[in-house]
Amino acid sequence: MNIKGDVTGGLTAGIIALPLALAFGIASGLGASAGLWGALVLGFFAAIFGGTKMQISGPTGPMSVVAAAIVFNFKGDMGSVMAVFVLTGIFQIIFGVLKLGKFVKYIPYSVISGFMSGVGFIIILLQINPMLGSSSVGNTLSAIESIPQAIADINFTAFYFAVATLLILYLTPKKISRILPTPLLAIIVLTPLCMILKADVATIGEIPLGLPKFIVPNADMALMSSILLYALMLAVLGSIDSLLTSLVADSITKSKHSPNKELIGQGIGNAFVGFVGGIPGAGATMRTVANIKAGGEGRISGVVHALFLLFVALVFAPVVAYVPLCVLAGILIKVGIDILDYRLLKRIAFIPRKDATTMAIVFLLTVFVDLIFAVAIGVVLAWLFYSTNIPKRNKKFNITVCEEEEFKSVKITGPMYFGTSSKIMRNLNRNLNTKHIKIDCRKVTFMDISSVYALEDFIDSVDENATKVSIIIDERSFSGRSLNELKYILRDNIDPTFAENDDE
Template structure:
């Protein structure tokens, strides 16, 4: 009974925190406050019902809002196209869960995640400059930056006052108070009251319907937009996956539990897909709301569903009050959210980290802000992978010795040499192997000792096949030492019978014994 009580209270607390953020993200997306609220309600309920992280609270988040805002601009008023993006993104997330892709997110390098999240934080801050001062938004980030002098020249003093005071509340509310009443909610209520009391003439959210949203058929859009739709959908799906599973890891560390990443993606996918049918914006696992939920004593998915139902009650009965909320207040709240997303952990150690990590983080951050979110992650992972491959290849060593240096064996006129390979054999080291083999001249018996090679990829196997085939054609005796796993690998691809035609052993002693026997027979 106590657990049920804690989960209900945790859900209600999470809803109170989610309310101003859902409104703010909805407005920031360009789809409207209602879209943000129903995104929190629908995703929050179904992600909790079907997801794999018991204490996670889901709803609109900064990164997802940035993408959906870009889609709203790109499709300029075509809500069906925007919602098709959301539907496909949800379906892709379900597919990710079914295919077990969730576990691969953990292999994204930290500098990539750091640059990406800090880039998202910068985007949110920059996009809220215009609403902060009561000026109509300029559109793209670069244009917003260029227009900053003009923006402040046309600033509305009442909007600037309201937004600045909102920021003061967000940054300086004592923790003793904010732990009981979220600072975002305090700012929302207090500054809305101030605006109404002084009759400030500033932009507000406007009317929020108190009825359930209308049904939308997402797939009715112009086919010519398919490429853009799919691009945005893939971006949303990947972003939602990363955002959600990072929050799941945070939840695990706090609750000492283990989430089911694939089940979580299926739950997120179902929730986001359903959002598309009512014009709601998509979202992901929300770290701040999840942390507050856990600190409130929640330990099951009941809290997430209570959070969604609480928001629905607020929408249906308190919407007229919300319609008077100034956009400047939401801008102040979102700017604080943007600062919270910045990766201060990396910034504190950026002068001490390896140069390659700093380069990766910086490139990803700049590409995220000024170019494209998916490109930023893709380029970051590519750079990190190339540098990692280079590092690994540097640790692969090739050592050539005469047989007598390896084993106590004195064969007269012996022309046996051993090539010992330390490290990994893969596409980045295949050429090194080939070059080293070409240096072996005047040799009758060649032992390729690759027994300690842990990783052997197809590129290396094919290179090894070509080397062996060439040596055999030159009438040389080839001895190949492989562990059992790699031996099975090369024999599977041995369509030409190259590997099966040579001597394959597990130990150097076995190979040397064979050479000795042959030498005695021939001698």
């Protein structure tokens, strides 16, 4: 147990979480205190009961976007809104008990990419009004429709402070940002400046000092079908969001999380969030990575993160009330920009058309229809594209590993796609003490973007160990775009001796 590392990691994560919790609370329509209490309650219970020891949980972009839609559609009916949040946690506990956590590995990368880029785009859209000094809106279409009026009624003071926020977020030297996260730095610098200049900008407003009031969810039975549907939507979304972050934590620490236990922990946390008027959340990637990098290894780090936020809520709430909304809008716009999946977007010309099509459809459905519907349609499309892409080829997948001193050979046959990527990674990640790993893909019949990125992630993870990775392919097994994609992404690791026709 590394208590010092856990305390340092937890405090680091808490400092990063504070401005984001306030911003996501405002974005949800429930206010900054909802974001703050959501972060500390979920963060505390998920740390104790979850299945990823170093995970930091709290409000996230995807969850806040859906929470905002729920608040908007229930028109301020807090009893129904909190009923949705409590049921969200209950659904997640049920998912964990039923051991559904393993199914997240069957979500294709193209679906995740379209979804995350869609969420990032939504966050940016919803923050344009606050950035221009106008009132925020609750959904994408309303945001688009209100932009012309917001521009006509622009509050230049709010706009300048939002721009100043973005400049601080992007231009602060790393030697400073390592000590003080840029979102918190922007708040610390710009909030007093607004007060000194008596700037005409909207602020967070009064945050009740002390513990929150206990809320008893009081759902209208006439709305029960909508409540259950929204709760299921949030539960699925939160589960996916959390387990993807758990996979990131595993890749950094070379550990293995318990997906079903993680869902139970997230469910317990989100259920309690609904009783204190907070907003639900999930495992937060940036905060989790910051915790790990700062030395966090165990559950204590998540507890320390929550206690830090509790200290802020009990002591500094009156100060937080003066934070300008335009500054929080700038912080959220940066969050939205960071969520966009540049990894796939910058390679769009190289990836197979079916992967690109899936990504585009999921993106559009996420932005203009519904997040969970978008993921469901994307998964169905990906399976259809997979099954039609190799109708007559061998679909039987097999992987064999031969290990020798300082050498490891991995031979893969059959299709490499999102359904087999996790199995490939499990085999590759075993016994990484060898100096050279040869991945023989000459008998691979199909390779999609999920499997290519899985290989890329593996190569990146072993680079720090100075392990050489060679990939052997038979060019006849790939279509033109798939081959171009493979060579573009993995070009430094493809063994030129075996990259062309080989009849072995």
